[in-house]
Amino acid sequence: MEVVILSGSKPIAALAADAIEALLRRRPDAVLGLATGSSPLPVYNELALRHERDGLDFSRVRGFVLDEYVGLPPGHPESYREVIRREFTERVNIDPANVLGPDGSAADIPAACRSFEDVLRGAGGVDLQLLGVGTDGHLAFNEPGSSLASRTRIKTLIEQTRRDNARFFGSLSHVPHHVLTQGLGTILEARHVILIATGAQKAQAVRDLVEGPVAAICPASVLQLHPHATILLDEAAASSLRLADYYRHSYENKPSWQGL
Numbered sequence: 001m002e003v004v005i006l007s008g009s010k011p012i013a014a015l016a017a018d019a020i021e022a023l024l025r026r027r028p029d030a031v032l033g034l035a036t037g038s039s040p041l042p043v044y045n046e047l048a049l050r051h052e053r054d055g056l057d058f059s060r061v062r063g064f065v066l067d068e069y070v071g072l073p074p075g076h077p078e079s080y081r082e083v084i085r086r087e088f089t090e091r092v093n094i095d096p097a098n099v100l101g102p103d104g105s106a107a108d109i110p111a112a113c114r115s116f117e118d119v120l121r122g123a124g125g126v127d128l129q130l131l132g133v134g135t136d137g138h139l140a141f142n143e144p145g146s147s148l149a150s151r152t153r154i155k156t157l158i159e160q161t162r163r164d165n166a167r168f169f170g171s172l173s174h175v176p177h178h179v180l181t182q183g184l185g186t187i188l189e190a191r192h193v194i195l196i197a198t199g200a201q202k203a204q205a206v207r208d209l210v211e212g213p214v215a216a217i218c219p220a221s222v223l224q225l226h227p228h229a230t231i232l233l234d235e236a237a238a239s240s241l242r243l244a245d246y247y248r249h250s251y252e253n254k255p256s257w258q259g260l
């Protein structure tokens, strides 16, 4: 796990976009794992800018959305498939047919989850997965207590997560109780994961995920088992880390050939 502490969202977005750009230059048909929430938005803005300004090409890219609310009709403004369309894919030249999320409006939910996993596997798996983290340490919508080996499935949201996400729905009562989410085992199979956390409200979750035990009580701690996990933090999100100075020192002295 590499922890990189930067001065704010702009340099974080630039670094994550550099990693994605390098991947696309190496592999134009790369598979991107797309996360919602506020944390990845500056990255999507940066990628849209590079597409417009530099012609960064997404025409052969495939995208898989991490998670989805259950019961929102397709096209609902807060459905994650729609958020990803609005915030990212319609701003670059990704073919909409190449973007898939778990289908939270399916009549047969277990079958929809299996089919999502099958298509993801058929695409060769995710090359680079963007991630945020919940204030309770959830990853995608894997709430505390999730199996570290879990696959895409239905989960019930913890009330804290519903309260955190109520800002998008206008009122808590409109936030669904159920969601579909890639499992922790599914996420672990991505070849590179980049988790972004900013702000003091994430400091405890960041400390637990980076320096705590690997435990279902902090689902994001499963990333300690990932061979290529990059954690991008601002100063506030990094403020509870015991080894913050060591992470800074390591990044400042990183061999130039290493990349992210």
Ligand code: GLP
Pocket (backbone or CB within 6 Å): 035, 036, 037, 038, 039, 040, 066, 067, 131, 132, 133, 134, 135, 139, 140, 141, 161, 165
């Ligand atoms: C939601 C999403 C997660 C996201 C989390 C944090 O619950 N399902 O994928 O990481 O919120 O969101 P934010 O980045 O807005 O803090």
